[in-house]
Amino acid sequence: MHLSWPGGLLSGTAQLPASKSEANRALILRALAGGGKVDNLSDANDTQLMQRLLMEVPNTNVLDAEDAGTVMRFLTAYLAVTGWKGRLTGTARAQERPIAVLVEALRQAGAVINYLANEGYPPLEFAGFAAADASEPTELSVRGDISSQYISALLMVGPYLPGGLRLTLTGPIGSRPYIEMTLALMRQFGAQVSAESDVLTVPPGQYRPTDYVVESDWSAASYWYSLVALASAGSEITLPGLRRESLQGDQAIAGIMTHFGVKTTFLSDGVHLQQQPPAPQQEIPTLDFTDCPDLAQTVAVVAAALTRPVEMTGLESLRIKETDRIAALQMELAKFGGDLRDLGEGRFRAESNGFSVFEQSVATYHDHRMAMAFAPLALLGPVHIQSPGVVRKSYPQYWKELAKIGFSISEAA
DSSP, X not given: OEEEOOSSOOEEEOOOOBOHHHHXXXXXXXXXXXXXXXESOOOOHHHHHHHHHHHHGGGOSEEEOTTOHHHHHHHHHHHHHTTOEEEEEOOTTGGGSOOHHHHHHHHXXXXXXXXXXXXXXXXXXXXXXXXXXXXXXXXXXXXXXXXXXXXXXXXXTGGGSTTOEEEEEESOOOSHHHHHHHHHHHHHTTOOOEEETTXXXXXXXXXXXXXXXXXXXXXXXXXXXXXHXXXXXXXXXXXXXXXXXXXXXXXXXXXXXXXXXXXXXXETTEEEEEEOOOOOOOOOOOEEOTTOGGGHHHHHHHHHHTTOOEEEEOOGGGGGSSSOHHHHHHHHHHTTTEEEEEEETTEEEEEESSOOOSSEEEOOTTOHHHHHHHGGGGGTSOEEESSGGGGGGTOTTHHHHHHHHTOEEEOOO
C-alpha cells in the first residue's frame, strides 16, 4: 500500500475500534456467567474470533485461535475449567509463542492438558478437569513479569476452580494495568476479588449475567497521537469514545506524547488532540513501557522521526509478540536513518541521525502494530506499507480512517 500526504494541517474526527483487551475479557466473563450483553464490540479480528469460538465450543472438538494471543491464552483457561475435550491450535507463529506457564498452573488446579507437538507450546489437547478437594482455595504461584495474559486468564476462571483461587505473583510485576483491568471487570460481573500486594484471592462462586459497554481502544488511539505529533503545528484530531477514567493502561499515551508536542483535552465523550508549538529541545526522561508495551513501537518511531532521542525500558515482552518487535523495529527504522539501540541491561534508545522518508517500503512481519506505527511517517514523505491487511487484527478500518482524514492511499497490484 502506498501512502502520501498532500500537505497542510491535519484536522478532523477519527473513529476508533473498541478495546479488544476489554472486549475479550468481557466475552470470557459473559460466557462463564451464562448471559449478559456486551455492547460496542469492534470488528477487529481478535474480538470477532473470540466471540465466534466461544459460540462454537459446545459443538466442536477443534478450535483455531489463529494468531490471537489473548484468544489462545484466555480460551486455554476457559476450556480447562469448563471440562471441554478437544484440540486448540493456532497459526505457525502462535505455535512459537510459549504457553507452558499457564498450562502448568492449570494442571496444578486439576486440568488435563497435553501438548500435541513441542513441549510448552500449542497446539493443546484438553481431556477434561479432575476436580480436587474444594475445602481450600487452589494455590498457584507464577512470576509477575510474565505476560499479564497468563495472569488474567487464571484470575478470570478463579471462581470456578475447586475452593477458588489464591494466586501469588513472584518478583517484579509487569503490565499491572492489564491485571487491574481484569480484576475490575471480574467485580462488575459479580466476583469478590481481593488484591493484597502480590497475593490475589478469588473465592469460589459464579459470575452473574451483566451488561457491559466496551470503551474505545487507547492502543489504537496511539497512532493518532503519532500522526498529530508528526503533523504541522496547529493540527488537531478528535477521537470519540475514550474515557478519562479508563481501565486501559495504554491511556498512558496521553502523558507520553506531551514530550512530543501533543496536548490532550478530555471531552464529555472522547478526547481532542492538538499539536503544540515546538517545545525547547530538552532531554526526555526515560520512558518505562512495563505497563504499556503495546505503545513502544509508536513511541520509538515518533522519537526517531522527530529526532527527539528517548531511552526506553520495559520492552522484554516485545520479543514474544506477533513478531520479535525489537528486531523488527531495528530493521525498519534503519531504512529511514533511525535506530532502536540496545544499551544493555534492558535499556534501549530510540534515535536517529538524518531521518528521512522517501518511498521506503516497510515490512510488517505479520504484525498489525508495525503497519500502524510506521504509517504516520507518510506525513513526512511517501511511504509503502507491505501486507497492509495485517491491521484486521485490531483496527480493520485504519486505512479508511486515514483516507477520510485526507491521506492519499493506493494499493499495489
